[in-house]
Amino acid sequence: MKQRENKSLNEKHVIKVALYGLGAIGCSIARLLLEKKGVKIVAAIDSSPEKAGRDLGEVIEAQTSLGITVSNNASKTLSERKPDVAVHATSSFFKDVFEQLALLVRHGVNVVSTCEELSYPWVADKNLASELDKLAKQHGVTVLGTGINPGFLMDTLPITLTGVCQEIKSIKVERVMDAANRRIPFQKKIGAGLTVKEFEKQIRNRQITGHVGLEQSVAMIADALGLNLQSIKVGAVESVVAEKPVESEAIKVKHGDVAGLSQSAYGVKDGKPIITLLFKAYIGAEEEYDSVTIEGTPSIKQKITPCVHGDYGTVAIIVNSIPKVLSSEPGLKTMKDLPIPSAAIGDLRRHLHG
Numbered sequence: 001m002k003q004r005e006n007k008s009l010n011e012k013h014v015i016k017v018a019l020y021g022l023g024a025i026g027c028s029i030a031r032l033l034l035e036k037k038g039v040k041i042v043a044a045i046d047s048s049p050e051k052a053g054r055d056l057g058e059v060i061e062a063q064t065s066l067g068i069t070v071s072n073n074a075s076k077t078l079s080e081r082k083p084d085v086a087v088h089a090t091s092s093f094f095k096d097v098f099e100q101l102a103l104l105v106r107h108g109v110n111v112v113s114t115c116e117e118l119s120y121p122w123v124a125d126k127n128l129a130s131e132l133d134k135l136a137k138q139h140g141v142t143v144l145g146t147g148i149n150p151g152f153l154m155d156t157l158p159i160t161l162t163g164v165c166q167e168i169k170s171i172k173v174e175r176v177m178d179a180a181n182r183r184i185p186f187q188k189k190i191g192a193g194l195t196v197k198e199f200e201k202q203i204r205n206r207q208i209t210g211h212v213g214l215e216q217s218v219a220m221i222a223d224a225l226g227l228n229l230q231s232i233k234v235g236a237v238e239s240v241v242a243e244k245p246v247e248s249e250a251i252k253v254k255h256g257d258v259a260g261l262s263q264s265a266y267g268v269k270d271g272k273p274i275i276t277l278l279f280k281a282y283i284g285a286e287e288e289y290d291s292v293t294i295e296g297t298p299s300i301k302q303k304i305t306p307c308v309h310g311d312y313g314t315v316a317i318i319v320n321s322i323p324k325v326l327s328s329e330p331g332l333k334t335m336k337d338l339p340i341p342s343a344a345i346g347d348l349r350r351h352l353h354g
């Protein structure tokens, strides 16, 4: 551990984790943590009245009581339980979670968060990002936003592939998902089953916000490569209209109705897009894939098919990042600042200082 006051965090110390946010993702992370060695869940925080006051085991459907009561009083819980690290999974927007993160940091707790905008928070709010960085350094802790996307597939992975390039002319990253294979709330979040009119209305009143994080991924790639972008352009959220009837277990989409959505973002340099990100999630996608195309010396074409499962991937990268965050220098970090991502097999403590 570098520049940390808490020298007790070593191979003998069981890593104490607080869960902050027990939605679908927080609960899945909790279940994976229960299977891991060298780590112990010591606290659980959630604002939902249906969860607060209940035993964590019941909330995450672990079929056994865990002796941890879910609390809606974060400050009191953190003071009493003194976790080393919090797994934070409450919301997508940096400004909405800033106070939650600041509270964790003030309690001397490291943070690994699924908040999309925290993956590269200088895009959403430069001043708040500097404030959080300063606070984390003052308290000797590290804060990281990560996940499958943003956090890995459309930023960390292409950045890593450029490690063997002498010159880069352009980078294009695509993620295409068949939403029928994803959770029902995700299918609803992308407007599957709506008419085009209903979809457009839900976009206008922000019931459908689309995928959060493309701008952050472009910015992270540009920063890692030292590209001095003129601008980052984010395209509008567009409907993907079904060309024939398609369905998932939960949703039937008629021909001409909305099967899902697509979005794009560009990093522009010298008037041309040097970074292009394309994201598509819809029911009935014939091919699911994650691809990275780098034009340069050498050029690289990489395709993962089918695409990486979003929920499994997010849960994994959050847990795998815990020892890396605990071993990092204090401050607000992004995935490009940490050692290369890797699975933390076996006892999590074995991966400290890695």
Ligand SMILES: NC(=O)c1ccc[n+]([C@@H]2O[C@H](COP(=O)([O-])OP(=O)(O)OC[C@H]3O[C@@H](n4cnc5c(N)ncnc54)[C@H](OP(=O)(O)O)[C@@H]3O)[C@@H](O)[C@H]2O)c1
Residues within 6 Å of the ligand: 020, 021, 022, 023, 024, 025, 026, 045, 046, 047, 048, 049, 089, 090, 091, 092, 093, 100, 114, 115, 116, 146, 147, 148, 149, 150, 151, 310, 314
């Ligand atoms: N980067 C990535 O690749 C990635 C991947 C997956 C998910 N995510 C993001 O991770 C977040 C969590 O995902 P999810 O599907 O689990 O979301 P979710 O189902 O909405 O769960 C969030 C949970 O946090 C609770 N919560 C909200 N505000 C809180 C607060 N101030 N204090 C304590 N608890 C609070 C919510 O309670 P209420 O129900 O009372 O609001 C809910 O139980 C989302 O923003 C999602 O977009 C990112």
